[in-house]
Amino acid sequence: MAKIAALSSRSIRHRLFIALCLMSIIPALVFLNYIFPSIFVSSVSRINLFLVIPVIVVIVLLGFILIKQIVDPIIRISQDAKSIAGGDLERRIGIEGKDEIGQLGAALNKMTAKIRENMDELKNYGSRTAEINIQIQKRIVATSGLLQISGLISSAAKLDDVLNLCVEKVQGLADSSCGFILFLENERFSIRACGGLDIQIEKNLNFSSGNECIAQLFKKHGLTAIYAKNSSAFFQEFLNTFNLKSLLCMPIFSRGKPIALLGIGNNVSDFIYSPEDSELLEIFGRQAAIAIENDILLRRVEKLEIKDMLTGLYNEQYIRDRLDEEIKRAVSYQRPCGFILAKLNNFNAYQNKYGQIICETALKKIASCLSAALSDVERIARFSDYEFAIVLPEKNKRSCEEIAGKLKEKVQYIFKEEPEPDKRLTISTAVAENPLDGTNARELIAFAQELLGG
Structure with a gap:
């Protein structure tokens, strides 16, 4: 072996x-x-x-x-x-x-x-x-969100719509449970747009512009990550206000001045924000800054513009200012000043049935008809989507009622040949006179709107 x-x-x-x-x-x-x-x-x-x-x-x-x-x-x-x-x-x-x-x-x-x-x-x-x-998927989603936000900005959408979309998109970053934008108005920062926050917390979120935490966030001019485990007392208080364990905040400036604060947060223990998360939030913050700046510029332009782009008539802001001026002049010379507010009847149903293009054509036609019926010293404006306002210097209430009656007849006349009855548009009018129905433009307009039921 x-x-x-x-x-x-x-x-x-x-x-x-x-x-x-x-x-x-x-x-x-x-x-x-x-x-x-x-x-x-x-x-x-x-x-x-x-x-x-x-x-x-x-x-x-x-x-x-x-x-x-x-x-x-x-x-x-x-x-x-x-x-x-x-x-x-x-x-x-x-x-x-x-x-x-x-x-x-x-x-x-x-x-x-x-x-x-x-x-x-x-x-x-x-x-x-x-x-x-x-990471690629995050970038694609972020890019898609940025394109949507850019589309809203370029279409002159309302600022609140843009900010709400921005918050909706940033909520998808870094396992965030919430997103928010604090906006500065009247020396206080309050919620302008948010998602994922408790309703009660949302109501109580209000900070003065001198708040120490807010001041520190804007002082850095950049992103700030706040964690419950290693933050200073005022940052801890800020976290407790949101009932969160971590926050990533991006200050937003307009012409070098603080205007808003974009933030995301969650309740994950020992969470650390990655550089990629910070970079994406910064991009969305810049987009929000563009939206806010664009809104400020649009409001300034609206104040400068005096004409309605569709009808060519004066716009609402101009007619309000002009009515105030005419009332002051009438008071100085102890003369009357009349005001007519005309409203298209059943126009919402008309718009739903025939669409935007037909409605715009009808508005232009009515604007031309009303404008042609007035004198050079009288001013007419498109007041809202389907209302028209007319300032009548030196006209008392009786004269205004006569003019309003003629305007009704003229509008009725230009649509009388329409074959379908619901295409025969008409107007309702309300007449006001200073000082009988109001001592300023705001009071006269409110009086006329009440007469028209709106």
């Missing part, structure tokens, strides 16, 4: 040859010696057959053991290889030796280790790719 064990270091070819000899050639020669004694001549006396047979059996068993030592490792390698092929990359082939089987086991172990290493690299690459995909 010791000799058999010593053969384990030899090559498989040598071991197979020895096993073949032990199991077949040597027993065959022994049997041939007994069957054909003349072939093998020996001076030694023949061994008893009963002694030879056990020896032959032992030799055959030794050959079988040697074969088993060759086959068993191959079977074990095959089983281990199947497990590895099935996905168990942690399995290691436990066959060692200097022969071909040992070398095969070592080679398979090296190959498995290399596969494990490559799989780990693939997993790391996959996780990095997933992170990159998430």
